[in-house]
Each structure stands twice: as C-alpha cells, then as structure tokens.
Amino acid sequence: MKAKELMDKSFVYLNCDDSVVDASKAMEEVRRFTCPVVNENKQLVGWITSFDITKGLRDGNDKISEVMSSAEEVSTVHENDPARKAVILTANNKFVTVPVVNDDNQVIGMVRACDIVELLSELYDIKVVKLYKAMQNQLKGVTWEELMAASALVSKKTTGKKISPEEYEANIMNSTFGEAIWATGGLEKFFAGLISVGELVIARRVGKAKR
Amino acid sequence: MKAKELMDKSFVYLNCDDSVVDASKAMEEVRRFTCPVVNENKQLVGWITSFDITKGLRDGNDKISEVMSSAEEVSTVHENDPARKAVILTANNKFVTVPVVNDDNQVIGMVRACDIVELLSELYDIKVVKLYKAMQNQLKGVTWEELMAASALVSKKTTGKKISPEEYEANIMNSTFGEAIWATGGLEKFFAGLISVGELVIARRVGKAKR
Incomplete structure (x- = not known):
C-alpha cells in the first residue's frame, strides 16, 4: 500500500498572502486543524496549525506568511512511499497530519492520524474465529470439533486453567x-499458540491414521 | 487492554468561565486541538475544539461557555471500557480525541488518534521473521533450513512463482x-499460509521418523 492510497484529499490549501481571518474560516469549514501553505504551483512552502491561527488572531497578524512554519520544518511523504512511512512518522512524532507530495513537490493529499486508525483498526478488529476457520480450511479433513478440542488442550497447557472445547469456542x-x-x-505468542494447535490436530490425525 | 491504559494525561481542563483568550494560550502551550470543559468536580460539561476558539476570537466572545459544545454532543469512553471502544469510535467518526471518564463522570484522560496509531503500528510493524522464529521454536526439532525450504515450496504453490529458500528468507x-x-x-490468508508451512514441516518430520 502506498501513501497516496491512504491520503485524504478533502483539505484546503492556504497561500502566503491569505489573511489569517479567512484561513481560520476555511479551516473551520472543512474542520482541519492543519493546512499546507503552497505557492502558485501548489508546492509546499509552509505549514499552518490551529495554534498558529489562534496566536495570529490574538496578536492581530494579517497574513498567513507571518504566522506559518517554514516548509523545512514539515515532514512529508512522497505519494509512492509505502503507507508505512506515514504511519511511522505519525506514531513517532504524534502528528495529526502528514502532507503527501508528488515528484514536483506539489501537495496532493494529507495522511491523517484518524485515517490510519481506521485502516489499522480493520486489521485489529477481525474476529479470531475467522483465523480458526482459515486454519480448518487449510488443514483439510480436520473437523471444527477436533480443532476446538485441540485448542482447549493447548490453552490449558499454556494458561494452567481448564477450559472445555465449548467454552473455548464461545471465547473465540x-x-x-x-x-x-x-x-x-x-x-508471536498468539501465533505460537495457533501453530501449537495445528501441530496437535495433525499429530492426532496421524495417530488415528496409524490405528 | 482498557481505555485508561491507552489514554494521555497531559491535557488541559477548561472551565465555563475561562476566557477564550486564556484558553487559546493554554491549548497552544500543551499543543492540544481539543479540550474538555469541566465543572468544579472535574465532571464533563462541555467540549472545545480549536475551531470554537478561532471563531470565538474572531467574534469577540468572552467566555468558554459561549463557544463550547454541550457535553451531550461528546462521545466518551469509561476508563474500564475496552481500549477497542475508543479505537472504533475514533475510526468511525474520524475523532482526534476521545475523553475518558470514571464512574463519577470526571474526565481523567484523553485517548488521542496519534496514541492509537502508535499502539496499532507496533503490531503492524513487527518483522515477519519473528513469527517464523516463533514457529520454529514451537515446532521443536525443526531446523531453520527446513522451515525456509517448506516456506519456499508453499510460496511456489500459492503464487506459482519459483523461489529459493534463500530468497524466501531474504524476503521475510x-x-x-x-x-x-x-x-x-x-x-486470514497470511495465517493460512503460515499454517500450511507448519503442516508441511510436520509432514516431512513424520516422514523422516517413519524411515
């Protein structure tokens, strides 16, 4: 997955000559706390956060150029960088947004922390039962009951707590x-547990075949 | 994992009577785009974003109570709710922050999108080789070379592309x-592939034992 596949396109561009008041209204309208400041070619020349705006409004600054950070202070990702790069930048620096640029250093999108949360949470929120179904499907000939029985055994061995195959199934x-x-x-431990279940059902199947 | 284990505690409380100007300075100082508004018992009574502040500064509003959203409009999580609840709220609503309350509805922390990204990215960024090492460790007696040979075979079967065990190892x-x-x-497919590798090395080991 590339950065461009993760980016949000509904952001606003600001220009150096925009007034702080107009910028504040634009940011409220699209509900964005951060904005890229660009030149006439849409190339990144600065960065604005709501903190720059509130300070500028208080201090009576007129133009965006008076309150923005310079482009050099902004971390960007290239549109073809792995999405992972934007994720790591966000995680390590607690960023709200990372601008995405193309080969000409034009800002073409923004990767937002909330977009990353959405993406990663899809992975995180998958039901465990689906992984067991994939395992059963893979280990042809193994029944669901055999899989749950093996899982309950492995779980008892790992946790020391007795659990029935039915209870185990309800859990997953x-x-x-x-x-x-x-x-x-x-x-790694979760995965080792799954392997261990797989190993046990295979061993039991081999055992049955021998009988 | 509970919501309270994921929350950030370095936020600022605002009160209804705080001035918009003072609130803007406090938010700039801690660099928070959102703030809970609380009563004298630290119970949630409202919510402020930088958008409320910029509008308030422009319109010349005096007090926070004039620009805040009401507490009813704010989604909260309880400190003992699963962290997952805050993640799902953030993902579905594109929230920047979700306040965490205790039994007395006191705000005790904030779960930020960037904190969630950090947490989830740790999972996402783990090296695949660690999972293979866990598998080898689990399947006692299987050598790393056997594991790579089986993986290259499974990969060829799945993708149709020939790959040597050494190339496979370099990839992971x-x-x-x-x-x-x-x-x-x-x-699911990723796990199915790993299970399939496990199955193959076990089958080969059983084969060797028979000889």
Missing part, C-alpha cells in the same frame, strides 16, 4: 484479533 | 507483518 466467537494479541502477550 | 527478513498482510491479501 466474541474476541477480536487485537484482544487476543493482548490476552496472549503479543503477536 | 525485510518485510513487516503489515506488508505481509497486504501482500498475501489479508490476515
């Missing part, structure tokens, strides 16, 4: 991937 | 979980 029906990762102590 | 060394999910077409 309601829990999401994000919750499961936190409950098991991380992605 | 550099790629992250997030990238792998997009590359394989989703979390």
Whole structure:
C-alpha cells in the first residue's frame, strides 16, 4: 500500500498572502486543524496549525506568511512511499497530519492520524474465529470439533486453567484479533499458540491414521 | 487492554468561565486541538475544539461557555471500557480525541488518534521473521533450513512463482507483518499460509521418523 492510497484529499490549501481571518474560516469549514501553505504551483512552502491561527488572531497578524512554519520544518511523504512511512512518522512524532507530495513537490493529499486508525483498526478488529476457520480450511479433513478440542488442550497447557472445547469456542466467537494479541502477550505468542494447535490436530490425525 | 491504559494525561481542563483568550494560550502551550470543559468536580460539561476558539476570537466572545459544545454532543469512553471502544469510535467518526471518564463522570484522560496509531503500528510493524522464529521454536526439532525450504515450496504453490529458500528468507527478513498482510491479501490468508508451512514441516518430520 502506498501513501497516496491512504491520503485524504478533502483539505484546503492556504497561500502566503491569505489573511489569517479567512484561513481560520476555511479551516473551520472543512474542520482541519492543519493546512499546507503552497505557492502558485501548489508546492509546499509552509505549514499552518490551529495554534498558529489562534496566536495570529490574538496578536492581530494579517497574513498567513507571518504566522506559518517554514516548509523545512514539515515532514512529508512522497505519494509512492509505502503507507508505512506515514504511519511511522505519525506514531513517532504524534502528528495529526502528514502532507503527501508528488515528484514536483506539489501537495496532493494529507495522511491523517484518524485515517490510519481506521485502516489499522480493520486489521485489529477481525474476529479470531475467522483465523480458526482459515486454519480448518487449510488443514483439510480436520473437523471444527477436533480443532476446538485441540485448542482447549493447548490453552490449558499454556494458561494452567481448564477450559472445555465449548467454552473455548464461545471465547473465540466474541474476541477480536487485537484482544487476543493482548490476552496472549503479543503477536508471536498468539501465533505460537495457533501453530501449537495445528501441530496437535495433525499429530492426532496421524495417530488415528496409524490405528 | 482498557481505555485508561491507552489514554494521555497531559491535557488541559477548561472551565465555563475561562476566557477564550486564556484558553487559546493554554491549548497552544500543551499543543492540544481539543479540550474538555469541566465543572468544579472535574465532571464533563462541555467540549472545545480549536475551531470554537478561532471563531470565538474572531467574534469577540468572552467566555468558554459561549463557544463550547454541550457535553451531550461528546462521545466518551469509561476508563474500564475496552481500549477497542475508543479505537472504533475514533475510526468511525474520524475523532482526534476521545475523553475518558470514571464512574463519577470526571474526565481523567484523553485517548488521542496519534496514541492509537502508535499502539496499532507496533503490531503492524513487527518483522515477519519473528513469527517464523516463533514457529520454529514451537515446532521443536525443526531446523531453520527446513522451515525456509517448506516456506519456499508453499510460496511456489500459492503464487506459482519459483523461489529459493534463500530468497524466501531474504524476503521475510525485510518485510513487516503489515506488508505481509497486504501482500498475501489479508490476515486470514497470511495465517493460512503460515499454517500450511507448519503442516508441511510436520509432514516431512513424520516422514523422516517413519524411515
């Protein structure tokens, strides 16, 4: 996924000569706390946040150029950069928005923290049961009951707490991937648990075949 | 994980009687675009964004109570709600911040979109090789070379493209979980692929044991 596939296009451009008052109205209208300031070629020349605007309104500044940060202080991503770059920039710097530029340094979009949350939360919010269904599908011939029985056994071994296959099934029906990762102590542990279940059902199947 | 474990505590409270000018300075200082308005018991009575402040400064409003939204318009989470609730609220409504309240409806923190990005990106940015190492660790007795050989085989079967175990290893060394999910077409497919690798190494091990 590229940065351009994640960016929001409904932002406003400001120009150096725009008045602080007009800029404040434009930002309220589109409800954006940050805005790129561009030249006549839509190239990034500065950056405005609502903090610059409130200070400018208080101090009676007239033009955007008087209150903006310079373009050099702004972190950008290129439209063809991996979306991951915008995510890491946002996470490490607590950014609200990262502007996206093209080869000509024109601002063509903005990656917003809330867009990233939406994207990542789709992953995080997938039901665990779907992963078990994928596993069953993969391990041809294994029944759902065998999978739940193996899972309950592995769970008992890992947590020390007895759980029936039915209880285990009820748990995974309601829990999401994000919750499961936190409950098991991380992605690697969650995954190791799944592998361990897979290993057990395969061992049981081999055992049956021998009999 | 609970909402209170995800919340940021370095925010400012505003009161109804605070002046718009003072509020604007306080928000600039802590660099927060949103603020809860509370009563003397720190209970939520309203909500302020930088848009309310810029409009208030322009219109010459004096007090915060003149420009704030009412508490009824604000979505909150309880401190003991699952963190997931704040994530979903943020994703669905493109919120910048969700206030966290306790049993007495006192605001005790704010979950910010950028905090959620940081949390989720840690998951998303984990190296795929770590999952393979966890798998090897789980499947006791399987060597790294066996695992890579099986992975290259499964990859060839899935993609139709021949790949050597060494090339496969180089790929997973550099790629992250997030990238792998997009590359394989989703979390379920990614897991199905890993399960399939596990299945193959187990089958090979069983085969060797029989000989």
